[in-house]
Amino acid sequence: MAKSKKLKEYDPYSLGNAITKGDIWTKLSMVIMGAGLAAHKQVVKGIIVLAIEVAYIYFMVTAGVGAIGMLPSLGTMEQQKVWNEAKQIYEYTAGDNSLLILLYGIAAIFVTVAFIILWVLQMKQSYKCQVMLQNGHKVPGFGKDLKNLFDGNIHITLMSLPMLGILCFNILPLVFMISMAFTTYSKEGDHLVLFDWNGLENFGRVLNLNGNIGRQFWGVLAWTIIWAIFATALNYILGMVLGLIINRKDTKGKSFWRFCFVLSIAVPQFVSLLIMRTMLDRDGAVNAILMNLGWIHEPLPFLTNAMWARVTVIVINLWVGIPYTLLQVTGILQNIPADLYEAAKVDGANAWVIFWKITLPYMLFVTTPYLITSFTGNINNFNVIYLLTGGAPTYVGDTAGQTDILISWLYKLTIEQQYYNIGAVIGIFTFIILAIVALVTYRNTGSYKNEEAFM
Template identity: 35%
Template sequence: MPEANVRHRPAVAMALSLLFAGLGQLYNRRYVKGILFIIIEASFLLTFYNFLNIGLWGLVTLGEIPMLDHSIFLLIQGLVSVIIIAFAAALHIANIIDARNDARRRQRGEPFPSLWESCRNAWDKGFPYIFVTPGLVMLLFIVVLPLLFMVSLAFTDYNLYHSPPRHLLNWVGFENFKNLVSIPIWKSTFFSVLAWTIVWTVVATTMQIALGLFLALLVNDPRIKFKRFIRTVLILPWAVPSFVTILVFAAMFNDKFGAINREVLSLFGVSVPWMTDPFWTKVALILIQTWLGFPFVFALFTGVLQSISRDWYEAADIDGATRWQKFKSITLPHVLYATAPLLIMQYAGNFNNFNIIYLFNHGGPAVRGQNAGGTDILISWVYDLTFTTNNYNMAAAISLIIGLIVSGFAIYQFRRTRSFKEEGNI
């Protein structure tokens, strides 16, 4: 067993490992491990030095010579370089920690495990991380990298008039966000679209939840017969692909030949401009979303209602509770407790519900003084800015705002939900 060496300094081992991986292990007389760390770091530097050098330069400058430097490619290479450096930094920190731990063992005179024992311990302790790492790497390059790219574009001037490779991009800081609230046309459009997005999310989602709950309560009533048949009929709208339903409703709400105006409202001498008046288009969209969304909520609530013990209602009857009191004190709390996360997802999903807005009327009709349609929500406006007017920078800025709103709302609501606070106590 080695003797204690109080003169052996862990700080020196850490400093040497910080300077270059493996030097701290050599200082600790862990020669095989130190040589392996040196080979790994040297191989990394030789392999990635040029890629990282160009990537970081491109990330800072976004190119210097038009038609030769492509700002988008340089930006992507720079972001990949940042991810690779983050991985390398994590491994380098692990190397420093390992050198410190070995130095402390040597200082106390504790024996070092053999190379085989070290590998076996690393396998036993790191088994979950080894199998998670491939998925994590894939997640970084499939999900995180596009998000970083979108966030980066929000701080550039990438639009139709600054499009690579003919022109180079420039970092503009928060100018795009300032333009959203300062330039009249952007300001008017942004706040109008944001207000409608919030109204659309709250009203449409609340109506589909309320209708689903109402129908679930009716069907769950013991006096109702043919429950299976009624449930099947009410779930049928969910079975039809939503884009087919939206296109059918778009034809039915058509001002000129739609069945609603010609066959229904004509009986009362009324003709509503469903497609040409923004107000009535919004009404139609909310009604359609209610129709599309209530079957899922109905099925969800039906399952929860059947799980409520009848003993609770019998005890409430003995106490003389009314129907409303039983609903308020037993049914509603239990339903919300069990389904709150899914209901929050309904709100978040409708906030970014692109399909119905685009398929029904392409976000129209047009509105004077705005560069968005009268029923465009933020996500459909982002689509138009990207694929119609090529305002990639503004689209990225608005997308970043959307992400912050949805994630902030979801996190706040999830943390306040009793099903998360008291998980397992139901």
């Protein structure tokens, strides 16, 4: 989580001041939380804070310390078969489950960090109340604090739950997943129950061009980048050309044409992609109809030959993507100053030159953020790849198919193949690539301030 920038101005109620200048009650708060608050007329708050401290200590004693303590080893005990004399059967003793140890350990660390933040806050608050009392001010009561939650502090009320959701279902899992990249958690070598930390070994394996995983990684990475560039550029340019054609002065029925193209966005993507897949199948409708017409004698390998499949996914992605570009550019195209065009025409430029010298630069200038989002969106374009080809064709012995991009390979590695550690490394690399692309381009455009993340 990003930390807020330290305020430059002097903060009279800092933690340092609270510890050095606080009275006995404030100092006591370092050990018994809430003592200072209770002593300085914020009794209810003090009791709540104290209750949280008790709960935290109880949690740490019963579970937390154990959970964090197990983190370095991630568990050592295997499940064992023990002969039970009395019942005359083998019984299984529960062994350590490294995954749960890791999860509980990380969760305990999260709880501890939250607790430390609370500790700092109550110290500051306690000192603040003390100073207010010393200066003869009135300390706001609990009722006032509650009221304030619906007024000045309404952002706390409104944002706590969403933040909690993000913390539990986004940040915690991400930290958990990132930490898997440094372990041996994988089907390989039977490390699905018990696994260990192994440092940067997985990163080495993924980057090593000579190894099996590394060879696949570089192949997939290259295809991912080619795919993203082609998919983005073609969608963008062709979508814009389509937009220009529809918006021409002499084109009749503008909204009808637009409707025809936009209709494809309205159909859920998984539906249209699954239809495409069955249509392009070896025995699918397209092949069957073409053969019936006598145009071809062998079924075309749309999704089974590596080269064909790659071209097919790019072409089908055009079908998916162009309407989005159309939707996006329609408004902007109408905003291009007309005098630019007239000046160009006077100078004798033809349509081709006008497009490359005026329309495209203008559009690039205005829609760079959209271009970036669609580039990152294409790198993460799981749906098109997975639903169309499933990464196929796949060579024997590989986990990645010829049309797999990083994200669909990641899905296969974790969900289907259970190479969790390698999957986590791939995820981190995907993030790094996206972060670099986003940072470089955001910094270079005027729209750095716009948080563009609609995908």
